[in-house]
Amino acid sequence: MKNKNYKSIVEHYEDCLDEHGDNHHGVDWPNKKDALKRYEVMLDVIPKNELTSSNKLLDFGCGAAHLLEFVLKQEKYKNVVDYSGADLSEKFISLSKDKFPNINFYRFDLLDMDLSTLPKFDYVVLNGVFTEKRELTFSEMWSYFQEMIKRVFLITNKGIAFNVMSKAVDWEREELFHLPTDQLIDFLTKEVSRNFIIRNDYGLYEYTVYIYK
Template sequence: MKKNYTEIVDHYENCLLQHGDSHLGVDWPNKEDAMKRYQVMLGVVRDINVHNSVLDFGCGTAHLLEYILENKINTIEYSGLDISPLFVQKASEKFPETIFYQTDILDDGNDLPLFDYIILNGVFTEKRNLTQDEMWSYFSEMITKVFEKCKKGIAFNVMSKNVDWERDDLFHVSLDELTKFLCKNLSRHFIIRNDYGLYEYTVYLYK
């Protein structure tokens, strides 16, 4: 597909340059909600008492890893991936012993190994100036590629359509449209999380 999604990457890099390594640097409005998202995203891991490899797809500066370490979750083998060299450099400086991949999976993701679980937190919440159709095309191609790289399941979030008003720069997706796509193309085994108080929902999609 045409690489109009690079506009989204540019936006997040500008946030990092403006706000530094913080929740604002990855364009989350407040830290408390960001922490809630990390907890919800990790809920995709069904067997938390055994070791699992987890890829933080669109890892930014590895805030999810910070959350894992702070909460002493020692059964997760964490790796990060980001399309942005700026974010990967920052994350690698913070965690030099952790594996971080800098790649565009739509271009050259075939060499990426398989992971038990893949988490995509905030990858599909903003569409910036992309049209809804352009963003849907990007989402559907990306989520298909990512699902091929997991052994057990993935988690991702999108903006809800059950809101008072929709922002033009955000990706609001109807449940009917999304679940129809998932069942037809990827898997019928999924859980919708709409219970954590934000204007979005998270999907756990399993093999």
Template sequence: MKEDGYKKIVKHYENCLKKHGDTHLGVDWPKLEDVDKRYEVMVDIIRINNDSDNKVSLLDFGCGTAHLFGFLDRKNYHNISYIGLDISQKFIDIAKNKYPNSTFYCVDILDSNKSIPNFDYVIMNGIFTEKRELSFDEMWNYFTKLIAVIYSKTKKGFAFNVMSKTVEWERDDLFHVSLDALSDFLSKKLTRNFIIRNDYGLFEYTVYVFKK
């Protein structure tokens, strides 16, 4: 993958923000009713890891305009200390304006991950669902590099989603990943301690990766 290949994906999301504003469409989620469902599944990594009653730090990686923070507030997740990170200053500026008392980082973690601390949990919602004009191999290269960095920055676990291959048809602009390929990569390169969730009715699946 070209050095700036993934930044084309960032540009796509910035164009969505410009067109649709601070909405679910502004981060290219087509259906509003599915947004909270994804958040519920992502945050469930904390419960499954028996950490529901403990104070934990959570990095919302690719936070956009911090919609996850609003979800956590509505659902009264008071045990979660929220921190947002995005590569796009345009998204971060809106997030900071909405939640001035929260911590946000604007950084490309592949360029430098030393500027941010480690976190108990990292959520990567929608980071790997779209590949846009990148080839599968280019996106896979980006995916594996970024996952390895995130694994080093989390203390307890992280969650991410990708598009499923068990669908009637695939879209060229989406990142459809087979369960076999995903399991093989995680087991050989990171850990065998992970859970794959395919139980929430969307054409994607979510993966919880744990550190013991």
């Protein structure tokens, strides 16, 4: 992807980390309760009948690895989630490696690399990767989103999960990515997979999508 404007999103999150430190504000989530709900919803991409075996999961856009902190506190994910993290930010990757030195963390730009150099994962979750567009136009963010989804889907064996902001709100914030579901569905069915679930049942002004092979 020639246009690298999406890197401004990474810079925004790094600024949040510098200002707020290693907490939910440091990855620009307004409150901790909602952040924890998002982790739960992301992990629900793994079907209940697969919670008895180990699944290789990549936390794409892992930030400060808060999803891993959540996993480690949940008994039901013990021996179920084999976690790895990835981020474009060297600052976040360094922080995550310092916290969890025995976990695999990758720093790369998925749009500017050979995918054959990456391992494959059973599931990939992208929590908060597409909720903010910052200074990007909707068109720029839409193009970035499509390219990312198509490439992420190539490195998974089973499925992916991501969230975006809903259009069913009283008002929209200019810096957020409010994606119409009809536009999303048209893209997914034509270019990714017809096997997907849209979740709008967890009380936040966003929705989460699970796409399966």
